[in-house]
Amino acid sequence: MSETxxxxxxxxxxxxxxSAREVRRNGKVPAVIYGDKQPPLAIALSxxxxxxxxxxxxxxxxxxxxxVDGKKIQxxxxxxxxxxxxxxxxxxxxxxxxxxxxxxxxxxxxxVNEDKSPGLKRGGVLNVVRHEVExxxxxxxxxxxxxxxxxxxxxGDSIHISAxxxxxxxxxxxTDRDFTIATIAGSAAMKPEAEAAEEAPEAExxxx
Numbered sequence: 353m354s355e356t357x358x359x360x361x362x363x364x365x366x367x368x369x370x371s372a373r374e375v376r377r378n379g380k381v382p383a384v385i386y387g388d389k390q391p392p393l394a395i396a397l398s399x400x401x402x403x404x405x406x407x408x409x410x411x412x413x414x415x416x417x418x419x420v421d422g423k424k425i426q427x428x429x430x431x432x433x434x435x436x437x438x439x440x441x442x443x444x445x446x447x448x449x450x451x452x453x454x455x456x457x458x459x460x461x462x463x464v465n466e467d468k469s470p471g472l473k474r475g476g477v478l479n480v481v482r483h484e485v486e487x488x489x490x491x492x493x494x495x496x497x498x499x500x501x502x503x504x505x506x507x508g509d510s511i512h513i514s515a516x517x518x519x520x521x522x523x524x525x526x527t528d529r530d531f532t533i534a535t536i537a538g539s540a541a542m543k544p545e546a547e548a549a550e551e552a553p554e555a556e557x558x559x560x
Contacts, residue, residue, distance in 0.1 A: 358417040364394040381441045388448035402441045413494045428491050453491040458484040460497040471506040471536035479535045489522040510535045
């Protein structure tokens with residue numbers, strides 16, 4: 353799980369497009385905290401803090417504490433909007449995180465031990481089918497990433513979700529099939545080696 357952090361915020365009395373534009377003019381980002389059977393809470397956050405958190409990675413999988421005028425609320429970012437031209441944060445939605453809150457979240461896939469894969473050593477190519485996998489898990493126990501060990505993976509092998517060791521309480525959202533995360537495929541770079549192997553017996557026969 354990613355390391356949690358805290359953000360300072362101010363409560364907003366007014367909502368709507370006009371209010372949001374005013375917040376942005378003041379160098380802040382409008383946001384809303386909702387969920388946990390409580391009314392939505394409109395807030396304004398530091399533009400600098402949100403910009404670096406969004407673009408720093410792990411933003412959508414990290415539980416955050418927001419200090420709203422002294423009241424601390426645990427949340428998980430659920431959505432955000434960026435300016436389509438300049439990538440400036442325009443708005444953020446946060447979900448309140450309670451003791452029993454469970455969420456669906458996209459978790460990145462990391463691959464290790466590529467140097468221990470016979471298929472990759474022989475010139476094969478790692479074909480990543482899913483760079484992220486959606487999981488249902490406790491909001492306070494979201495894995496930062498899942499790890500795929502490529503040790504022993506050969507040409508033609510497929511790595512399925514069933515081969516991945518998942519933390520307790522973490523389950524894939526797709527449950528009706530053992531879906532593929534990656535495969536080891538052959539490549540054009542392997543052809544000369546394969547042809548050489550096929551021609552070797554013919555050459556030996558010619559010598560006899």
